[in-house]
Amino acid sequence: MRALLFGHRRRHFQVKETQVITEPIRISREQHPISRRNLTPGTLKVLYTLKDAGFEAYMVGGGVRDLLAGLEPKDFDIATSAHPEQIRRLFRSCRLVGRRFMIAHVRFGDEVAEVTTFRGPITDSHERDETGRILSDNVYGTLEADAFRRDFTINALYYDIRDFSIVDFAGGVEDMRLRRLRLIGDPELRYREDPVRMLRAVRIANKLKFDIDAASAEPIPRLAALLREIPPARLFDELLKIFLSRDAAANLDGLRRYGLFSHLLPLTEEALEADPASAALVQRALLNTTDRIIRSQPVTPAFLFAALLWPAYAKRVEQLSREQGHAPAIAQAQAAEEVIAHQQLRIAIPKRFSMPMREIWALQPRFINRSGGRAKRLLTHPRFRAAYDFLLLRAQSGEPGTAELADWWTQAQVADPASLPAIPESGQTENLTAAEPGAPRKKRRRRGGRNRSKANGPAADNTNAASDGSDGDVF
Numbered sequence: 001m002r003a004l005l006f007g008h009r010r011r012h013f014q015v016k017e018t019q020v021i022t023e024p025i026r027i028s029r030e031q032h033p034i035s036r037r038n039l040t041p042g043t044l045k046v047l048y049t050l051k052d053a054g055f056e057a058y059m060v061g062g063g064v065r066d067l068l069a070g071l072e073p074k075d076f077d078i079a080t081s082a083h084p085e086q087i088r089r090l091f092r093s094c095r096l097v098g099r100r101f102m103i104a105h106v107r108f109g110d111e112v113a114e115v116t117t118f119r120g121p122i123t124d125s126h127e128r129d130e131t132g133r134i135l136s137d138n139v140y141g142t143l144e145a146d147a148f149r150r151d152f153t154i155n156a157l158y159y160d161i162r163d164f165s166i167v168d169f170a171g172g173v174e175d176m177r178l179r180r181l182r183l184i185g186d187p188e189l190r191y192r193e194d195p196v197r198m199l200r201a202v203r204i205a206n207k208l209k210f211d212i213d214a215a216s217a218e219p220i221p222r223l224a225a226l227l228r229e230i231p232p233a234r235l236f237d238e239l240l241k242i243f244l245s246r247d248a249a250a251n252l253d254g255l256r257r258y259g260l261f262s263h264l265l266p267l268t269e270e271a272l273e274a275d276p277a278s279a280a281l282v283q284r285a286l287l288n289t290t291d292r293i294i295r296s297q298p299v300t301p302a303f304l305f306a307a308l309l310w311p312a313y314a315k316r317v318e319q320l321s322r323e324q325g326h327a328p329a330i331a332q333a334q335a336a337e338e339v340i341a342h343q344q345l346r347i348a349i350p351k352r353f354s355m356p357m358r359e360i361w362a363l364q365p366r367f368i369n370r371s372g373g374r375a376k377r378l379l380t381h382p383r384f385r386a387a388y389d390f391l392l393l394r395a396q397s398g399e400p401g402t403a404e405l406a407d408w409w410t411q412a413q414v415a416d417p418a419s420l421p422a423i424p425e426s427g428q429t430e431n432l433t434a435a436e437p438g439a440p441r442k443k444r445r446r447r448g449g450r451n452r453s454k455a456n457g458p459a460a461d462n463t464n465a466a467s468d469g470s471d472g473d474v475f
Contacts, residue, residue: 024144027173029164034067036164042108043076046115047161049090056081056118056143058158064166065154068176069208078115079146079158087115118146144169151190151197152204153182181205182213191219195226199238202254206247221259228263232348235264239347243308244299248286264346267339271311278311281397288393302356303386305349307393313339313361328365336361356383363387364394367405375417388413 036044043059050057063076080087084102088094093107104115120141141149143158147169150156154175158167166173170184181204183190183197191197198220205212227235242251255261262269271278285307292299313335320331336358343349349357364387366378378384388409395406411420 025168027166032166034159038067040111042111042113046078046106046113050080050082051161053090057161060158061155064157064159078113079118080115081118083117118143119149121145148184150184153184179210180213181210183216187216188219191223195230196238198260203242203251206250206254224259224263232346235347240301243304246290246293248289252286265308267312268308282308284397285393302353306357306360309339359383360387360390367391367409372418375412
C-alpha cells in the first residue's frame with residue numbers, strides 16, 4: 001500500500017524544491033494505507049459527529065504522518081471548520097483550553113481527542129514580541145489556510161472522513177517519499193514565530209529516521225537562543241517528548257549538534273563538554289529509558305532529570321565541601337537547591353518531580369553506610385528502589401568506587417545485610433562521601449530538651465537518641 005501511495009505521487013505530482021502548492025492533491029483511499037481500523041473509537045466518533053452536524057472534519061498532523069510511515073500514532077488530532085463553542089455544544093464531555101489558541105478536548109473514557117478549528121493566515125495584525133514570536137492567535141480560517149499554518153509539510157496532511165482520502169496542500173507526501181523533514185514557508189520566519197519548532201524538527205526527524213532539509217536546518221544554530229523566550233513550563237513538556245522516547249539518545253545528539261541543548265540544560269552541557277564520565281552517565285540514562293519504553297515499563301521524569309543534572313550537582317557538592325569547607329549534609333542540600341533553582345530559569349520542573357529527584361540524590365551517600373541497622377532501614381525507605389537504580393546507573397557508567405557498592409546492595413535485597421562482607425574503605429566511592437576521607441568521625445552533641453535536667457539521668461538520655469542518618473545524610 002505504501003508503494004502504491006508513493007508511486008502515485010511520483011508519477012503525477014513531482015514537487016520542485018521552490019514550488020509552493022496552492023491546489024490540494026487528493027490521494028484516494030485505494031492509493032494510501034490508512035484505514036478507519038487504524039483510528040481510535042473516540043477519534044472516529046468526533047469525526048463523524050462533526051461531519052453529521054454539517055462541519056468539515058479531518059484527522060491531521062502526526063496521526064496521518066505516522067500511519068503513512070508505518071508507525072503507531074501516540075494520539076490523533078482533529079481539525080474542523082467548527083468554532084470552539086460549536087464543538088462544545090456537540091459534545092457534553094468537551095473542555096476548552098488554551099490562551100494563545102483555543103483547543104477543544106473531548107473525552108471518551110480514558111481517551112481525549114484534541115480538536116482545533118482551522119487557523120487563519122498570518123497577517124500584520126498578529127501580536128508579536130520583539131523576536132517575531134506570535135503571542136496571540138485566535139483567528140480562524142479555511143482548510144487551505146490551516147494547512148499552510150502547519151509547521152512541517154509532513155504534518156500538513158489531512159485524512160478526510162467523508163471519502164477517506166488524504167488531502168495534501170504542501171507537498172508532504174513527496175517529502176514522506178524522500179524521507180525529508182521540511183518547513184512550510186521561510187524557515188527563519190517560521191522558527192521566529194515559534195522557536196519550539198526547532199526542537200520538534202530534531203525530535204520528528206529522529207523518530208521517522210528522516211533528514212532535516214538543508215534550508216530548514218541552516219537557521220537553527222543561529223536562532224537557538226530564541227528558546228530562552230519560551231515559557232519554562234512549555235519547555236518542560238517538550239523535553240518530556242524528546243527524552244521519554246525511544247530516540248532519547250539520538251535526540252540528545254541532535255540537540256547538541258544544532259546548539260539547542262545549551263539553552264535548555266546549560267549546566268549539563270557544560271559538564272558534558274568537560275567530563276567524559278558525565279557524558280557516559282547521561283548517555284546510559286537515556287539508553288536505559290529507551291530500553292524501559294521498549295519493554296513497556298514505566299519511566300519517570302524525576303529519575304531522568306536526576307541523571308541529567310547529577311554531574312552539575314556532584315560538582316557543586318565537591319566545591320562546597322572541599323573548597324569552601326561546608327559539612328557534607330549542608331553541601332548536599334545547598335548544591336541541590338542551587339542546581340534546581342538555576343535549572344528552573346530555563347525549564348520548570350514541577351515539585352512532584354523535583355522533590356523525588358532531591359531524594360534520589362540525597363540517598364546516594366547513605367549507600368556507603370552498610371551496618372546492619374542502617375542498611376535495613378534504608379532498604380525500607382519509600383524511595384529506596386529509585387535511589388538504588390540510580391546507584392546502578394552510576395556504576396554502569398563507570399563512576400569510580402560504585403561497582404562494589406552496587407553489588408553489595410544488590411545482594412542485600414535478597415540476603416540479610418548483616419551477613420554480607422563489609423567493603424573496605426578503599427572500595428568506597430570518593431564522591432559524595434558521608435565524611436571527608438581520613439577525617440575523624442565527630443561525636444554527636446546531645447541536645448537538652450525543654451524540660452530536661454541533669455537529675456533525669458541515663459533514662460532521660462534514651463528519649464533523645466541519635467537518628468539513624470550519618471553526618472553526610474540530608475535526611
